[in-house]
Every structure is written in structure tokens, then in C-alpha cells.
């Protein structure tokens with residue numbers, strides 16, 4: 001009998017926790033967004049930001065922007081000692097560990113730019129999350145010189161074939 005009571009208490013605690021996690025779906029936050037300024041002829045640009053969530057987890061599924069024909073989620077991986085870019089299906093966000101999209105790692109790729117990204121401009125991005133839905137972010141464009149290293153997306157042609 002005692003065991004049964006304990007078991008019930010545990011079950012209701014578990015359902016409370018699940019309710020809490022559903023609410024936390026709104027808790028995705030986006031910080032430090034920036035996009036890299038591009039050359040006038042550049043066809044692609046990149047944007048970076050940091051994703052965090054107060055509790056539970058969510059997933060960044062896709063991104064859209066009026067300044068690009070297509071937006072993809074990318075990562076840099078090392079393959080035979082060469083840094084390459086790969087499209088990724090989704091970027092997970094887990095409580096306790098902010099997910100940083102930064103030069104040389106995960107990034108948002110703006111493909112088929114409809115305008116040059118100039119320093120001082122602001123580019124709207126709509127981030128679509130699995131649980132939180134759409135989150136619109138105003139992303140400031142920063143000069144190519146501000147980054148602390150890593151490769152330059154606008155400089156080397158980028159080589160997208162998909």
C-alpha cells in the first residue's frame with residue numbers, strides 16, 4: 001500500500017514536469033546575432049547567433065529571410081584534414097548548454113542573395129523551431145574585419161552544389 005502511494009506521487013510529479021516542459025517551449029532565446037558583410041558580387045552570405053533555452057529542449061528546423069532565395073543550416077566539418085561545409089537538417093537547443101553558431105562552425109547560410117549585405121544594415125531572419133514555432137530576429141550586418149578568425153564565406157566562392 002505504501003509502495004502504491006509512492007508510485008502515484010511519482011506519476012503526478014512526472015506529469016507536472018512534462019507540463020512544465022511544454023511551457024518551456026516558448027523559452028528559446030536568441031542572442032548575439034550578426035551577419036557578415038558581403039562583397040557586391042557575392043551570391044552567398046552567412047549569419048551567426050547563439051541559441052539557448054531555459055529548460056527542456058527544442059530544435060532549429062529551418063530559417064527564412066527576404067534577402068536570400070534560400071537559407072540553409074550548415075556546419076563545418078574536417079574531412080581528410082580539409083574544412084568542408086555540410087548542410088544539416090536541424091540544430092538542437094538543449095537547456096544548460098547554449099548552441100553557438102559561429103565562424104568556422106555551425107552557421108546560417110544565405111544563398112542567392114537578393115541584395116548586398118552592407119555593414120550597418122539589419123537583415124530579418126525567421127527562425128523556425130520545432131516547439132517554439134517562428135522567431136523573428138533582426139540581425140545586424142557587421143564588417144568582415146570584426147570576426148576573430150575562422151574562414152571567410154564571402155571570399156572563397158563557397159562551392160554549393162545542392
Ligand SMILES: [Cu+2]
Pocket residue numbers: 046074075085107108109
Ligand atoms: Cu555554409
